[in-house]
Amino acid sequence: MKKLFLSVFATLSFLANAQEAPAVDSTKHWSIVGQNTLMLNQAAFSNWVAGGANNIGWIAGTNYNMTYEKDKDLWENIVVLGYGESNTKGVGTRKTQDIINLSTNYGRKIAKSWYASAGASLLTQFAPGYDYAGTSPIISTGSNGGFKKTSSFMAPGYVNLGAGFTYRPNENFTATLRPANARWTFVMDKDLQFAGNYGLKNNGDSSLFQFGFLGTAMYKMKIMENVTLLNTASVFSNYLDHPERLVLGYGGVLNMKINKYVSSVVTVDVLYDHNQIQKTQFKQTLGVGFAYNIDNGVKRSDNKNNQTWK
Numbered sequence: 540m541k542k543l544f545l546s547v548f549a550t551l552s553f554l555a556n557a558q559e560a561p562a563v564d565s566t567k568h569w570s571i572v573g574q575n576t577l578m579l580n581q582a583a584f585s586n587w588v589a590g591g592a593n594n595i596g597w598i599a600g601t602n603y604n605m606t607y608e609k610d611k612d613l614w615e616n617i618v619v620l621g622y623g624e625s626n627t628k629g630v631g632t633r634k635t636q637d638i639i640n641l642s643t644n645y646g647r648k649i650a651k652s653w654y655a656s657a658g659a660s661l662l663t664q665f666a667p668g669y670d671y672a673g674t675s676p677i678i679s680t681g682s683n684g685g686f687k688k689t690s691s692f693m694a695p696g697y698v699n700l701g702a703g704f705t706y707r708p709n710e711n712f713t714a715t716l717r718p719a720n721a722r723w724t725f726v727m728d729k730d731l732q733f734a735g736n737y738g739l740k741n742n743g744d745s746s747l748f749q750f751g752f753l754g755t756a757m758y759k760m761k762i763m764e765n766v767t768l769l770n771t772a773s774v775f776s777n778y779l780d781h782p783e784r785l786v787l788g789y790g791g792v793l794n795m796k797i798n799k800y801v802s803s804v805v806t807v808d809v810l811y812d813h814n815q816i817q818k819t820q821f822k823q824t825l826g827v828g829f830a831y832n833i834d835n836g837v838k839r840s841d842n843k844n845n846q847t848w849k
Contacts, residue, residue, distance in 0.1 A: 570710075573603035573833040574794075576804060578623070578826025598623030598636045598826050602792075603833075606710075611648035613656075613707065617641070622665050623824070633671060636824060637664040644715060646705045656705040656715060663696035667728075694728035695737045695815075701753055711759040720753035722775060724814070738814030747814075751777040765796040784813040794830075802830035 578598040584591040600621035607614040623636035641661045646654025669686040701720030707713045724737050724747040732739060738747050758770045768791060775786040793805040803826070810820040 568607055568609040570606045570608070571603065571833055571835045573601065573605075573618075575831045575833075576600045576602075576802065576826075576828060577830075578804060578828035580625075580826060592628045592630070594625060594627040596623065596625030596635060598824060598828075600636070613646040613648065613654055613705070614643070615646075615713070616643045634666060634668065637666055637668065639663050639665060644705060646707075652706055652708040654705040654707065655702075657702040658700075658715070658717075660699045661696065663693050663725075664690060665692060667691040688728075688730055690731070691728045694726045694731050696725040696727065698723045698725065699753060703753075712757070714756040715754070717753040720751060720775070722749040722751065722753070722777070723747070724749070749775075749777040750779055751775060751782065767794050767796075768792070769794070781813075785811075786813070787811045796830075797827075800829055800831065801827070803827045804830070 576599065578600075579596070581595045582591065583593050598621065600623075601618065602620075603616075603618040605616040605618075617640070619638060619640035621636045621638045623634065624632055625635050626632045639661065642658065643660070644656055644658030646656035649655050667688055668690040670689050671686055699720055699722050701717035703715065703717035703719065705713065705715045724739075726732050726737050726739060726745055726747075729743075731737075732743050732745060734740070734742050740747070753773070753775050755773045756771070760768050760770070762768055771788075771790045773786075773788045776782045777784070787810070789807075789809045791805075791807040793807075795803040795805075797803065804824075806822075806824045808820075808822040811818075812820075
């Protein structure tokens with residue numbers, strides 16, 4: 540899976556470079572904004588009385604927003620891929636970042652800033668995950684040095700398909716409300732197909748179907764010169780079973796641009812899903828490294844003050 544991620548990362552980088560050429564007529568209605576990053580961290584100790592363990596880590600990621608707009612048509616596509624590892628002496632290699640997030644949404648304008656829309660999304664990861672802290676309630680026969688496996692590719696995998704309305708007053712804010720949304724949870728790893736895991740009803744089940752309301756929002760803001768924050772949030776309620784048990788998610792990406800090719804990036808992810816674990820999940824990363832930004836195509840607004848990755 541790591542090789543697959545690196546191949547996809549290289550392909551998107553190549554396509555990004557290709558976008559530097561003047562746009563032809565067939566693509567003049569496309570706006571492509573994206574960022575490729577490679578973050579590195581390292582520490583070394585020798586006869587250091589205070590102690591410490593040698594370690595080295597990396598996180599590679601790509602984040603693209605590709606939007607087509609012409610007349611009353613609005614088609615938005617988002618690609619978020621990320622993978623990272625850290626190797627610590629005496630502990631070994633453990634992953635620190637792992638995400639595959641793909642989404643598409645088509646809208647037809649019905650009023651000022653409002654679109655009737657329909658879309659789909661996929662959320663999963665590249666590689667197996669393990670509970671190194673020994674606190675996971677998920678029991679599995681899979682192991683990595685004796686640690687319990689908690690996840691893997693398409694285990695879980697979340698697929699959403701629905702219709703509703705999209706509100707987009709400008710390029711920095713988008714909210715989508717889908718009162719009719721089908722949500723499938725896939726658990727394709729047999730080690731994790733136990734009753735109760737990810738909401739599966741029976742031992743050996745590989746999927747769970749839900750139908751309900753899905754709301755998503757994205758807000759990009761400029762905090763100061765060369766410092767931007769991308770906020771994303773989502774909420775899902777299952778009409779078919781315990782609609783009060785909301786699935787809540789928030790993601791924040793703080794980008795501090797040092798120069799054209801070097802940036803510092805802080806990410807925060809918060810999730811609550813009753814079917815996974817009845818506690819709030821939290822993840823935070825910090826890295827300094829190389830970033831290649833793309834900002835090509837037409838814009839809905841002449842106001843450039845709040846573009847995320849410019």
